[in-house]
Amino acid sequence: MNNPLDGIDSTAKPLSEQIALQLRGMIFDQHRFQPGDRLPDERSLAIEMGVSRTSLREAIKILVAGGVLVIRRGVGTFVSETPGKVEDPFGFAYAEDKKQLLSDWYQCRLIIESEAMELVAKNAADEELEGLEELARRQGDMISAAHKGNPDGYSFMELDREFHSALAQATHSAVMGRVLPALHEWVYFGAAIGEYPRLSRQMEENARKSHLSIARFLKMRDGKGANLAMRYHMLQALEDVERP
Amino acid sequence: MNNPLDGIDSTAKPLSEQIALQLRGMIFDQHRFQPGDRLPDERSLAIEMGVSRTSLREAIKILVAGGVLVIRRGVGTFVSETPGKVEDPFGFAYAEDKKQLLSDWYQCRLIIESEAMELVAKNAADEELEGLEELARRQGDMISAAHKGNPDGYSFMELDREFHSALAQATHSAVMGRVLPALHEWVYFGAAIGEYPRLSRQMEENARKSHLSIARFLKMRDGKGANLAMRYHMLQALEDVERP
Numbered sequence: 001m002n003n004p005l006d007g008i009d010s011t012a013k014p015l016s017e018q019i020a021l022q023l024r025g026m027i028f029d030q031h032r033f034q035p036g037d038r039l040p041d042e043r044s045l046a047i048e049m050g051v052s053r054t055s056l057r058e059a060i061k062i063l064v065a066g067g068v069l070v071i072r073r074g075v076g077t078f079v080s081e082t083p084g085k086v087e088d089p090f091g092f093a094y095a096e097d098k099k100q101l102l103s104d105w106y107q108c109r110l111i112i113e114s115e116a117m118e119l120v121a122k123n124a125a126d127e128e129l130e131g132l133e134e135l136a137r138r139q140g141d142m143i144s145a146a147h148k149g150n151p152d153g154y155s156f157m158e159l160d161r162e163f164h165s166a167l168a169q170a171t172h173s174a175v176m177g178r179v180l181p182a183l184h185e186w187v188y189f190g191a192a193i194g195e196y197p198r199l200s201r202q203m204e205e206n207a208r209k210s211h212l213s214i215a216r217f218l219k220m221r222d223g224k225g226a227n228l229a230m231r232y233h234m235l236q237a238l239e240d241v242e243r244p
Numbered sequence: 245m246n247n248p249l250d251g252i253d254s255t256a257k258p259l260s261e262q263i264a265l266q267l268r269g270m271i272f273d274q275h276r277f278q279p280g281d282r283l284p285d286e287r288s289l290a291i292e293m294g295v296s297r298t299s300l301r302e303a304i305k306i307l308v309a310g311g312v313l314v315i316r317r318g319v320g321t322f323v324s325e326t327p328g329k330v331e332d333p334f335g336f337a338y339a340e341d342k343k344q345l346l347s348d349w350y351q352c353r354l355i356i357e358s359e360a361m362e363l364v365a366k367n368a369a370d371e372e373l374e375g376l377e378e379l380a381r382r383q384g385d386m387i388s389a390a391h392k393g394n395p396d397g398y399s400f401m402e403l404d405r406e407f408h409s410a411l412a413q414a415t416h417s418a419v420m421g422r423v424l425p426a427l428h429e430w431v432y433f434g435a436a437i438g439e440y441p442r443l444s445r446q447m448e449e450n451a452r453k454s455h456l457s458i459a460r461f462l463k464m465r466d467g468k469g470a471n472l473a474m475r476y477h478m479l480q481a482l483e484d485v486e487r488p
Contacts, residue, residue, distance in 0.1 A: 028337035066331025067311045087310030089333030090422040093272035101418045108419040111359040119351075174345045175352040175427075178334040183423070 016058035019051055023059055024068065027079055039069070039077045089182050102241050109183065110234035113164070114227045116171050116180065117214065121223030123172035129219045132166055136215040139163060140208045147201070156204055161185075163211050170218075199240050206236045260302035263295055267303055268312065271323055283313070283321045333426055346485050353427065354478035357408070358471045360415050360424070361458065365467030367416035373463045376410055380459040383407060387452045391445070400448055405429075407455050414462075443484050450480045 026032045039045060039060075046053045060077055063069040068083045095101045124132075139159050146154045161184050168180035210233035217225035270276045283289060290300045304321055307313040312327045339345045368376075383403050390398045405428050412424035454477035461469035 024331075024337075028332075029342075063331065065326055065329070067329075068331045073317065082309055084330050084332035084335060084337060085309070085311075086328050086330035086333060087268075087307065087312045088272075088328035089330060090419075090426055091328060092418075092422065093268075093328060095418045095422075097418070104417040104419040107363075108417060108423060111363075112356050115355040115359060119355075173348040173352060174336075174339045174341070175334070175348040178336065178339075179352060179423070179427070182334055183419075 015051070015055050016062060019049065019055055019059035020062040022049065023063060027068065027083065033079045035079050035081050035083055037079045038075075039079070041076070088186075090186075092186060099241075103238060105183070105186070106234055106238040106241065110231060110238065112176075112180065112183075113167070113234065114231040116167070116173075116176050117218065117226035117230050118223035119171040119173055119176065120167060120218055121221045121226055124170040124218070128170045129215075129221075132163075132170065133212075133215040133219050135163060135166055136211040140212055143204050143208045147204070156200070156207075160207055163207075167214075202240055203237060206233065206240070210236070259295070259299050260306060263293065263299055263303035264306040266293065267307060271312065271327065277323045279323050279325050279327055281323045282319075283323070285320070332430075334430075336430060343485075347482060349427070349430070350478055350482040350485065354475060354482065356420075356424065356427075357411070357478065358475040360411070360417075360420050361462065361470035361474050362467035363415040363417055363420065364411060364462055365465050365470055368414040368462070372414045373459075373465075376407075376414065377456075377459040377463050379407055379410055380455040384452045384456055387448050391448070400444065400451075404451055407451075411458075446484055447481060450477065450484070454480070 033039060040048070042053055042056060046056045049056065051059075060069055060071070064071060066084065067080055067086060070078045070080050072078060092101060120129075139162070142154060142159060143156070145151075146156075164184050165181050168177050168184075171177060171180075210229060214226050214229045214233065217223075217229055277283060284292070286297055286300060286304075290297045293300065295303075304313055304315070308315060310328065311324055311330055314322045314324050316322060336345060364373075383406070386398060386403060387400070389395075390400075408428050409425050412421050412428075415421060415424075454473060458470050458473045458477065461467075461473055
């Protein structure tokens with residue numbers, strides 16, 4: 001049997017976690033169970049997997065805690081409609097000092113997104129790079145219009161997220177394309193920024209200029225230039241939130 | 245009222261999402277509801293928040309999907325015991341090409357962890373840096389012992405994760421300290437590496453030498469040196485998995 005989990009070093013893991021790993025494989029690798037599907041009844045599944053019902057029950061609890069399975073009492077155990085998707089993947093909600101968290105967030109983005117620009121310069125298609133420049137120009141126009149008192153349907157946070165997400169996708173990295181949007185989706189960012197209302201105009205001007213500059217370096221496939229432009233963009237945001 | 249969510253730019257969001265954001269604030273910022281607590285009944289909560297029961301119900305669904313709330317039919321709505329914690333925060337399980345995912349994973353770690361070393365060199369306490377060197381030495385001895393046929397209680401994956409997690413904590417960044425462990429916890433890493441059994445010895449030797457070298461640069465507070473040592477460490481792993 002060609003089970004990708006066979007080779008895993010799981011000797012140190014309790015039995016229930018090993019069974020959870022197998023079940024996970026049936027869902028995510030073998031696609032035997034789809035989102036919303038009901039699992040076979042506990043007895044048959046335990047027999048099929050060659051494990052005790054007690055261990056299987058423990059494994060199911062692990063996957064319920066992880067958001068992969070859902071138990072509907074009296075009905076059965078189902079694969080979640082959105083397996084593994086969560087609200088606050090990094091547990092930022094548990095950080096004590098939210099002001100520090102905001103600085104650390106920009107610092108972390110400075111590190112990751114600057115270097116990621118070299119992946120974009122190397123991997124993106126020509127059309128993607130033209131699309132990025134077009135997006136930066138259109139969004140810059142929206143910011144200018146908003147500052148001239150014409151904020152129709154304008155949400156800076158959405159617009160900012162849209163540009164950075166387009167960059168994340170343009171890395172053509174399955175990992176960057178998932179990790180960066182997870183960082184950008186951070187709902188507490190909105191709450192934290194909301195505590196600095198005086199900043200919004202500064203940040204919008206910063207985005208207007210920097211996004212266009214980043215897009216232009218990328219269009220010339222100048223990864224080092226785009227890296228520096230992103231670094232400058234994040235450093236400005238970082239200094240804005242850290243200024244007393 | 246000093247509600248940190250007041251300033252958030254939520255004009256573009258549907259009402260149910262705005263209510264979800266408020267409920268989230270009651271849980272994570274105001275700590276009015278703790279993990280495991282039951283929410284007040286729908287009717288009183290809707291009246292208190294000045295919203296319709298229909299909108300409140302929609303908001304609750306959003307937070308259930310996000311793993312923050314749990315509905316126990318006939319009993320009530322509860323704050324999850326592990327609000328927001330998930331199995332596969334990045335949705336790696338949905339990536340089609342797992343071999344590519346593994347390369348992208350090392351590439352992404354190369355970018356993030358190398359640069360993070362300069363944060364460690366800047367922020368870590370002296371004792372932490374000594375602890376890191378001690379950890380790298382002890383783990384190196386365990387790898388050598390395992391290669392001499394003495395693998396007692398030895399799990400390389402656990403040991404590798406322990407060293408990289410200690411580095412993540414030593415950044416003293418609330419964001420790095422959460423994002424890096426989330427990357428390391430990736431269960432599919434184990435499954436993917438399991439497909440390359442010929443690699444394990446190479447990777448263990450790589451870890452044995454590189455971890456010690458990284459720890460030594462850090463002990464001298466040489467962030468650039470530690471950055472380069474980490475880059476070399478990840479590049480070796482990347483070349484190992486990419487070699488046909």
